[in-house]
Amino acid sequence: MHYVVLVLILLLAVAVSGMIVRILPVRLPLPLVQIATGALLGGALGVRIPLDPEIFFLLFIPPLLFLDGWRIPKGAFFRDLRPILVLAVGLVVFTVVGMGFFIHWLVPSMPLPVAFAVAAILAPTDPVALTAVRGSTPLPPRLKHILEGEAMLNDAAGLDLFRFAVAAAVTGSFSLSQTALGFVWMATAGVGIGAGVAFACGYALRWLGRLGGEDTGVQVLVSLLVPYAAYLATEHLGGSGILAAATAGIATQYVNLHGPELSATRMERQAVWDTVQGVLNGIIFLLLGEQLVRILTADVGAARHSAVVGDWTLLLYIAAITAALLALRFLWVWASIYLGRVRGDIRDAGVRLLLVTVAAVAGVRGAVTLAGVLSLPLALPDDSAFPGRELAVVIAMGVILLSLLLASFALPQLVRRLPATPQLAAIGDERGARVAAARAAIQRLQSLRDGIEEKDEAADVEREALDYLLDVYRRRLAGGVGQGEDRVWIMAQTEREFHLDALAAERDQLFRLRIERQIDDDLHRKLVLEVDLVEASLRTED
DSSP states (O other): HHHHHHHHHHHHHHHHHHHHHHOOOSOOHHHHHHHHHHHHHHHHHHOOOOOHHHHHHHHHHHHHHHHHHHHSSSHHHHHHOOOIIIIIIIIIIHHHHHHHHHHHHHOOTTTTTHHHHHHHHHSSOOHEEEEHHHTTTTOOHHHHHHHHHHHHHHHHHHHHHHHHHHHHHSSSSSOOHHHHHHHHHHHHHHHOOOOOHHHHHHHHHHHHHHOOOOOOOHHHHHHHHHHHHHHHHHEEEEEETTHHHHHHHHHHHHHHHHHOOOHHHHHHHHHHHHHHHHHHHHHHHHHHHHHHHIIIIIIIIHHHHHTOOHHHHHHHHHHHHHHHHHHHHHHHHHHHHTTTTTTTGGGOOOHHHHHHHHHHTOOOHHHHHHHHHTTTTOOOOTSSSSSSSSHHHHHHHHHHHHHHHHHHHHHHHHHHTTTTSOOOOOOSSSSOOOOOOOHHHHHHHHHHHHHHOSSSHHHHHHHHHHHEEEHHHHHHHHHSSOOOHHHHHHHHHHHHHHHHHHHHHHHHHHHHHHHHTTOOHHHHHHHHHHHHHHHHHHHTOO
8 A cells, every 4th residue: 555545544543533532432541442443453454554664663653752841841851850860860760670570480481681672672661652542631730841851861771771681681791881882872961952943943934034934834843853853863973862852852842932033833734743642652552453453463473482381461561560560669769759768748658659650550551662562673683583573562462452451440539539639739830920021011002102202093092901901910910919810810700601602602793794704714714713712812821
């Protein structure tokens, strides 16, 4: 089947799976529906999608990690950088060592270097899978940021250790010093090149914008290309392209903070990236489902043969490895909380235990694990088959599915048992920021009004408009400080709901006017956009 047709089929399947989730009588996590849809494509419909791991990493991983780095709150990220690194690096190393020996003990037919390679590719969690299975379940802010930061950074650590383990399995030799130096170089190059590419592209666009004006389309296009540029440049120099993509996302946010941007650029870029994120996430889970069918039909028999076991034994292997991963993660998070002396933030022992359990269950494996294990070589240098490859692929797929199922159904139940605000609050004072912004707006409007010296009709209209806006901001400012704040807040919420109802009526009328041909398309789009923008600004307060 032609690649263009495959792409169109995948895009259609993403859209269909999204609609299915909304019309199902039972609420199911979107990833599970998409995996089932992918299995239907690969099984009943016979669609075969060639999954080249290198192409997969290039097309999917850089933009998604770039977006994670871009959108993660930077204040919270750097505030919690220590626990994030403890999980993203320390837990990965702990998992590789512990699971490597455990897998070799559980499956003696798998050589120790291959067992370490499987452990390394099972170690990183998947930010895409975590976000998807969590859905609208609200995690505590600090825990959410730590898990997002961990999932963003541990891919680099796990994949780099995976490469070293595969090299040891292929060559039969291993040097701890060379591995450590290589790991340091990959991390350093990834951070340096990723940040450099982001700053270079960002400031080049700023310079061009000052010369000839800002082009929204170019801005959005370059933002889509930055993660690929960072990834390819770093991989070419032997660094970690995954870490470079995530770092480029973090750096891009700081570039955007320095230098004005058109509001249209920000809105269109967000809309484009939201669409890209949804499409890529959906295709990843569709590929998981399609590959599941292929693995069940092609690799299970070879896995049974290589391990000299039956189907039930394979299932027991998968369950035992999944349970061991969960136990190691629970133990590491628990030790990190107690040895790191952060238990004072959470005084209730039951809440601490529940938070550790949530963090352990949230360690979902996903597409990175599957693509990594599929990148295992087919043969050794002497042309003999790579030992245990089919078994490793079956184990990885089984662990992915079990971790997704566990998180999809257990995580929402666990999170609902958490107190409303069990941990540190988000950085920043929202009310103070609103007051400061309102005061700045009042000062600017007052200066504009004082600058009007004419006394004609046009000047009177300007003064009236400014007086109205000044009154709006003064009422907003009065609602942010002083007495009766709860009443003012309730009134503001009530006013917002009434305003949303009014906007809905405006929109309905505009569509009615267009249907009746009283206005044309251009005017209709313009007026509807104005209503949509006001509504979007109101809904951001939810």
